[in-house]
Every structure is written in C-alpha cells, then in structure tokens.
Amino acid sequence: MDGTERKGRSRSDGTPVRATRIQDVARLAEVSTATVSRALASPDRVSPEARARVLEAIARTGYVPNPAARSLRSQKTFMVLVVLPDLANTFFSKILRGIEETLFEAGYGMIIGDLDGSPEKEAHFAAFTAAGRVDGAILLNGHLFGQNRAGKGTPAKVNIPLVALCEAIPGADIPQIEVDNRDAARRMTQHLASLGHRRIAYVSGPADNVLEHERFRGYREGLAAEGLSFDPSLVVPGDYTLESGVKAGETLVSRHERPTAVFCTSDEMAIGLVRTLHSAGMSVPEDMSVAGFDNIEFAAAAQPALTTIHQPRRELGQAAASVLVDLLQGREAPKRIRLKTELVIRDSVAAPH
Amino acid sequence: MDGTERKGRSRSDGTPVRATRIQDVARLAEVSTATVSRALASPDRVSPEARARVLEAIARTGYVPNPAARSLRSQKTFMVLVVLPDLANTFFSKILRGIEETLFEAGYGMIIGDLDGSPEKEAHFAAFTAAGRVDGAILLNGHLFGQNRAGKGTPAKVNIPLVALCEAIPGADIPQIEVDNRDAARRMTQHLASLGHRRIAYVSGPADNVLEHERFRGYREGLAAEGLSFDPSLVVPGDYTLESGVKAGETLVSRHERPTAVFCTSDEMAIGLVRTLHSAGMSVPEDMSVAGFDNIEFAAAAQPALTTIHQPRRELGQAAASVLVDLLQGREAPKRIRLKTELVIRDSVAAPH
DNA sequence: CACCCCGATGTAATCGATTACATTCACTTT
DNA sequence: AAAGTGAATGTAATCGATTACATCGGGGTG
Numbered sequence: 001m002d003g004t005e006r007k008g009r010s011r012s013d014g015t016p017v018r019a020t021r022i023q024d025v026a027r028l029a030e031v032s033t034a035t036v037s038r039a040l041a042s043p044d045r046v047s048p049e050a051r052a053r054v055l056e057a058i059a060r061t062g063y064v065p066n067p068a069a070r071s072l073r074s075q076k077t078f079m080v081l082v083v084l085p086d087l088a089n090t091f092f093s094k095i096l097r098g099i100e101e102t103l104f105e106a107g108y109g110m111i112i113g114d115l116d117g118s119p120e121k122e123a124h125f126a127a128f129t130a131a132g133r134v135d136g137a138i139l140l141n142g143h144l145f146g147q148n149r150a151g152k153g154t155p156a157k158v159n160i161p162l163v164a165l166c167e168a169i170p171g172a173d174i175p176q177i178e179v180d181n182r183d184a185a186r187r188m189t190q191h192l193a194s195l196g197h198r199r200i201a202y203v204s205g206p207a208d209n210v211l212e213h214e215r216f217r218g219y220r221e222g223l224a225a226e227g228l229s230f231d232p233s234l235v236v237p238g239d240y241t242l243e244s245g246v247k248a249g250e251t252l253v254s255r256h257e258r259p260t261a262v263f264c265t266s267d268e269m270a271i272g273l274v275r276t277l278h279s280a281g282m283s284v285p286e287d288m289s290v291a292g293f294d295n296i297e298f299a300a301a302a303q304p305a306l307t308t309i310h311q312p313r314r315e316l317g318q319a320a321a322s323v324l325v326d327l328l329q330g331r332e333a334p335k336r337i338r339l340k341t342e343l344v345i346r347d348s349v350a351a352p353h
Numbered sequence: 354m355d356g357t358e359r360k361g362r363s364r365s366d367g368t369p370v371r372a373t374r375i376q377d378v379a380r381l382a383e384v385s386t387a388t389v390s391r392a393l394a395s396p397d398r399v400s401p402e403a404r405a406r407v408l409e410a411i412a413r414t415g416y417v418p419n420p421a422a423r424s425l426r427s428q429k430t431f432m433v434l435v436v437l438p439d440l441a442n443t444f445f446s447k448i449l450r451g452i453e454e455t456l457f458e459a460g461y462g463m464i465i466g467d468l469d470g471s472p473e474k475e476a477h478f479a480a481f482t483a484a485g486r487v488d489g490a491i492l493l494n495g496h497l498f499g500q501n502r503a504g505k506g507t508p509a510k511v512n513i514p515l516v517a518l519c520e521a522i523p524g525a526d527i528p529q530i531e532v533d534n535r536d537a538a539r540r541m542t543q544h545l546a547s548l549g550h551r552r553i554a555y556v557s558g559p560a561d562n563v564l565e566h567e568r569f570r571g572y573r574e575g576l577a578a579e580g581l582s583f584d585p586s587l588v589v590p591g592d593y594t595l596e597s598g599v600k601a602g603e604t605l606v607s608r609h610e611r612p613t614a615v616f617c618t619s620d621e622m623a624i625g626l627v628r629t630l631h632s633a634g635m636s637v638p639e640d641m642s643v644a645g646f647d648n649i650e651f652a653a654a655a656q657p658a659l660t661t662i663h664q665p666r667r668e669l670g671q672a673a674a675s676v677l678v679d680l681l682q683g684r685e686a687p688k689r690i691r692l693k694t695e696l697v698i699r700d701s702v703a704a705p706h
Numbered sequence: 707c708a709c710c711c712c713g714a715t716g717t718a719a720t721c722g723a724t725t726a727c728a729t730t731c732a733c734t735t736t
Numbered sequence: 737a738a739a740g741t742g743a744a745t746g747t748a749a750t751c752g753a754t755t756a757c758a759t760c761g762g763g764g765t766g
Binding site for chain 1: 713715716717718720721722
C-alpha cells in the first residue's frame with residue numbers, strides 16, 4: 001500500500017467505506033483528473049493509450065462518477081419528473097412503463113410525482129422542478145404546475161423542457177402527445193351505425209375535460225357521417241368512473257324509448273353500465289350493445305368481452321419520453337404527436353335485434 | 354441596484370436566468386452564508402432577529418437551496434429508489450401510491466426502477482444505488498440487486514438501508530413488510546368449509562414463489578382445522594395470470610368428480626377461471642364457488658362480484674416507506690411487519706347446492 | 707532555423723451549500 | 737478585576753467532477 005488512504009474496498013474495521021473518486025482513478029492510471037473526465041465524456045480527445053489506462057483503472061476500482069458533483073458543476077441531473085393525477089390508475093401505470101423504458105435507454109432516471117388531487121403537492125413539485133432537481137418533466141395532469149393559479153409567494157418559474165401527455169394543456173406552448181380522440185370516437189360511432197343502430201347513446205366524461213370535447217365532437221361527426229341526427233336526450237353525463245357508468249345505466253333503463261347501443265367514453269363506465277343492464281334483466285349485446293373506450297386490462301376479461309377503442313399506452317409513454325429527451329439534448333422535436341387508436345371488436349356489440 | 358450581478362428574476366434580454374444562491378440571500382439579509390444555512394437547518398442556533406432577516410430575504414428572492422450542492426456536501430440525496438418487477442401491474446401501482454405518499458410527507462422523492470424482467474436493468478439500478486444517487490431503496494422484486502449472482506466486474510456493494518416489501522428476500526437481513534399470507538389463506542379455506550364445501554380445490558401460484566408457499570400452507574392448515582383431508586388431486590398449478598386461471602378452469606371442468614369450490618391465489622386467475630366455467634355452461638356460484646386473492650379493482654366489478662382477500666396495499670406501501678424513513682434518519686425500526694388482510698365476501702361464493 | 711499550429715495533457719477555478727474552526731462580545735464567577 | 741463561559745456569527749475548507757486556460761512537444765512551413 002502506498003500510504004495514501006481512500007480505498008474503494010471495505011476496510012476490515014467498521015469505518016464507512018468511501019466511494020472511489022476521480023482522483024483515485026487518476027492516480028492509478030497515472031494521468032490527471034482532467035484526462036479521466038475527458039476519457040469518459042469525449043473519448044476522442046485523449047490518446048488511445050491514456051484512454052486504455054483510464055478504463056483499466058476504472059474497471060479495477062469500480063469507479064462510478066458522483067452524480068451530485070457532476071450535477072453541481074454541469075447543471076444536469078439526468079432525471080425527469082413525471083407528474084400524474086393518480087398513480088394507482090392502470091391507465092397511467094402502463095403509460096409510465098413506456099416512459100420509464102425510453103428514459104432508461106437514454107440514461108435518464110424517472111421521478112414520480114403523484115398529485116393525488118392535492119394542490120399542495122402540485123406546488124411542491126413545481127418548486128422541486130424549479131430547484132433544478134430534474135432536467136425536464138412530463139405532465140399527465142392537464143395543468144401547468146399551477147402556473148396560472150392564485151398562489152402565495154413568488155410562483156417559481158419553471159424553465160426546463162416540458163411535455164404534455166394525453167391531457168392537453170390549454171394555452172401552453174409545449175409539445176403535446178396524444179391519441180386522436182376525435183377520430184377514435186367517430187370511428188366507434190360509425191361502427192355502431194354500420195351495424196344498423198339508429199339510436200346510439202353517448203355516456204360522456206367530465207364536461208370540463210379537453211379529451212371529452214374531442215370525443216364528443218367525434219361522436220357527433222360519426223352520427224352525421226352516417227346520416228343520423230343528433231339527439232341531445234341520448235347524451236348521458238358521466239365522469240369516467242365505474243359508478244357513473246352504473247348511474248348512466250339506470251338513467252337509460254328507465255327511459256321509454258331506449259337506445260339500442262351505448263357508447264361509453266371509458267371502459268370503466270361501460271363495465272358499470274353493463275352491470276346495471278344485467279341487474280335489470282337485460283342482456284348485452286342482445287338487448288343493448290355497449291362500447292367502451294381505452295381498452296383497459298379487464299375489457300377483454302369482462303362478461304361479455306368489451307368492444308372498445310385501444311389506446312397505445314406504452315407507445316404514448318415512449319413518444320413523450322422520446323420527445324423530451326430530444327429537447328433535453330438540444331434537438332428539434334415535433335410540437336404535436338397524435339397516435340392512432342384501434343377499434344377492438346369483441347362481444348359487447350352486435351347488430352340490433 | 355448595487356452593481357453585483359446575479360438576480361433571481363428573469364432579465365429582459367434572453368440570458369438564461371440563474372437561480373438565487375445562498376450568497377444572494379446572505380447579502381440581502383446582511384449576514385454570512387453560514388448564518389443563512391443555519392437559519393434553515395437549525396433555527397435555534399441563530400438569533401431571532403437574524404433568522405427573521407434571513408426568512409424575509411428568502412421570501413423576497415424565492416430562494417431554493419441547490420440540491421446538487423447540498424447533496425455533494427452532506428452525502429444525502431433525499432431520494433429513494435423503488436424497484437419493482439412490473440409497473441403496469443395494478444397490484445404494485447397502488448402500493449406505490451402508499452409509498453409515494455409517505456415519502457413525500459417525510460421530504461423524500463421517489464425514483465422508480467421498473468425491472469421489466471431484464472437482469473441488465475437490475476444491474477443498472479444496483480449501480481445507480483451504489484453511486485449514491487439515493488439514500489435508500491424499497492425492493493418489491495424478491496431479489497437483492499443480483500447481489501448473489503455471477504456478474505462481471507466488481508459487484509458494487511450496496512451500503513444503504515433497504516426494505517423488502519411483499520416478496521420476501523430469502524437470506525437477506527433487511528426489514529420485511531408483508532401481509533400475513535398464511536393466515537389469509539387459512540381463513541378463506543375455513544370460510545369455504547364453513548359453508549359446507551368438502552371438496553375445495555386450490556389454484557396455486559408459481560412453485561418457487563415465497564408467497565405461494567405461505568398461502569399453500571394456509572390452505573392446508575385451513576382444511577385440517579375444519580377436519581377435511583388434503584387431496585393432492587385438487588391442487589391445480591397456476592402462475593397468478595388470468596390465462597393460467599382459464600387453463601385451471603379447463604382442467605377442473607374436465608374432471609369426473611368436480612370440486613364444489615375453488616380457491617384461486619390471485620383474483621386474475623379467479624376471473625379467468627370463472628370465464629371458463631361460464632363457457633362450459635356452468636354458473637357461479639350455483640354450480641361452483643370461486644374465491645380469489647388480492648381484491649384488485651375489478652374484483653368488485655366482475656360478474657359475479659368476487660369473494661376474495663383484501664390486501665391493504667396502500668398501507669403496505671406506507672409501512673415500508675415509513676420503516677425506510679426511520680432507518681434513514683437513524684431511528685430503530687422493526688425487522689418485520691405483518692399486516693392483516695380482510696376477507697371480502699361478495700357473490701362468487703355460496704353454500705354448495 | 708525560426709516560427710506557428712495543433713493535439714495531448716495538466717493545473718486550478720468553479721459549481722453552491724455545509725460545517726469545522728476561529729472570533730467576538732456580553733455576562734458570570736471567583 | 738481577571739478569567740472563564742457560551743451564544744452568535746463569520747471565515748474558509750470541503751464535497752467531487754467539469755472545464756477554461758496554460759503548457760508542452762512534435763511536425764510542418766517559409
């Protein structure tokens with residue numbers, strides 16, 4: 001041993017081990033710390049021999065650069081924040097997987113911010129971002145960090161690349177990744193009409209939802225394209241939850257003149273609605289066809305298996321992450337990406353009796 | 354203006370804004386940086402007047418400490434890594450929510466590591482952890498970072514607090530948070546028996562799964578407690594997936610002497626099994642009772658609504674996070690926490706016909 | 707041969723907060 | 737009154753990597 005302390009291995013006494021530093025590597029490779037750093041960051045700026053010695057030393061010591069130091073100096077964290085309203089919702093978690101995947105490949109880590117409906121948390125994550133703990137963020141919540149809300153104190157300005165995913169953020173000038181909701185709703189409506197349905201009900205999402213507007217527009221366009229007139233009494237309000245589907249079902253069952261088909265703008269609502277119909281002694285699709293939206297896991301397992309619209313969730317996540325990475329690395333990125341959906345035909349829809 | 358540059362607000366020209374530093378606050382409050390730091394970290398070590406001036410200056414500038422600098426100096430990141438096998442699985446995402454919640458309250462951020470079955474990613478996250486990017490980790494994957502695997506190079510030793518959640522890690526000396534699987538399985542088995550069922554089938558999880566062993570043990574104990582003998586032919590292999598439930602259903606339907614009740618060790622399998630029974634013209638619970646495990650979201654929405662065992666997922670996450678935070682802050686923490694499950698009685702189980 | 711250029715490398719400033727150590731000053735103790 | 741005590745604060749070293757600038761030496765050019 002050469003007397004200079006600081007080893008990478010654990011000592012026999014209980015002294016806490018200190019990680020190898022760039023200096024240790026430099027000493028071992030008999031070069032300066034600058035050369036070590038360069039050998040890693042821009043290999044073509046050092047001679048092949050030096051590079052080889054450095055790599056050898058790194059392998060021997062198991063050196064890993066200290067991210068805090070690196071980040072302090074270079075103002076980069078290689079971390080991305082993903083903000084979403086509800087982590088427990090499968091719809092999001094599949095998207096998250098796509099995001100994580102792509103970020104991982106690009107060398108970025110993913111930090112999750114679950115808002116849980118709390119504005120306090122939203123503010124926290126905004127501050128978090130402003131503090132420079134992440135290089136960029138993906139927003140799944142349809143808000144821009146309470147930017148335009150009445151908040152206390154100086155609303156820390158967020159100056160890093162942002163990407164909006166799924167939920168559009170009105171008025172924000174950031175790239176948006178989404179599914180073509182209008183087109184999807186139109187296609188489903190036309191699918192129902194093409195089977196012979198004339199009275200097609202629509203169970204909506206929350207009225208203030210941007211997605212909802214698009215889907216509703218698609219529904220009306222679909223009706224028009226098939227020469228059907230729009231009947232406001234066939235629109236039943238919902239909020240994407242299973243419970244609201246149950247309620248919508250009750251509304252429809254109590255009607256004199258029932259629709260022959262119902263287009264629900266979420267699978268959960270469709271499943272709730274089917275349940276109500278069953279309780280009322282009706283069967284699906286014989287007495288009424290029911291279509292959903294999203295193609296969640298259980299759409300296929302439901303009884304009857306649900307005809308619905310598949311959203312490419314993993315791909316949505318990948319696309320958003322990939323746009324963000326482009327922005328982070330100074331490349332150009334499209335302002336808007338619209339992914340295609342797919343009509344998934346199963347058993348809950350049939351021709352009217 | 355006093356000539357010293359560096360403001361917190363944006364300049365009219367396009368110069369990128371630099372965040373306020375502790376020095377800016379110190380100057381404004383007319384104290385040293387040390388006093389600012391102390392005013393934040395240990396308020397009782399500075400005079401009330403100084404503290405007030407510092408807080409005032411912080412409020413005016415919107416100062417947020419630079420985490421990289423703080424972390425470099427203090428060797429703390431206030432980040433926790435959560436490693437799990439599949440982010441898209443609802444079972445995990447609800448747990449995640451509990452974790453995030455608790456970590457958030459304690460001031461920690463959550464980084465997600467989705468393994469996705471790739472050993473490469475596992476190694477990456479191990480290195481990630483070893484590099485000191487997080488203060489601790491929660492493992493949901495039943496592995497200890499490939500610690501005892503044949504890997505290339507020096508396997509970076511992980512020296513930070515770890516907590517195992519749900520999946521036990523055999524031989525690892527780290528705190529474990531789990532549900533009492535054995536007790537739960539025993540209770541469900543006894544519930545079925547108490548309704549009069551004598552032939553109770555068991556659809557298992559993967560044979561090498563620690564949880565599975567516990568549940569199987571509980572099943573046998575339940576039988577014994579009710580004076581029923583164990584019949585190996587009533588054990589059908591599964592792997593927790595819906596598809597394996599479908600298969601298990603086919604196996605059972607083809608039997609001469611069918612069981613009157615089936616206990617599936619996951620809800621997904623139970624749902625798949627019910628589907629097969631329906632296709633075979635049988636009805637549940639009239640012709641056969643079916644019970645699940647986990648109480649996933651759709652257990653209640655399934656047709657018939659599934660009798661199952663509820664795992665307190667959010668609480669599991671909270672407990673794990675809270676144990677980890679205790680460890681991180683140098684407090685004592687229990688070596689093992691077992692949360693109680695709940696028997697959820699719905700419609701898929703009834704007395705035999 | 708003198709000069710310039712360029713690639714390879716080293717030296718040391720820098721990022722921003724924490725904290726060991728030093729200093730100051732008011733007040734108590736003997 | 738001298739000395740000691742302790743609270744409040746300041747000075748500057750420190751964490752570890754990056755990188756602007758300096759240096760060195762070899763090869764090409766006039």
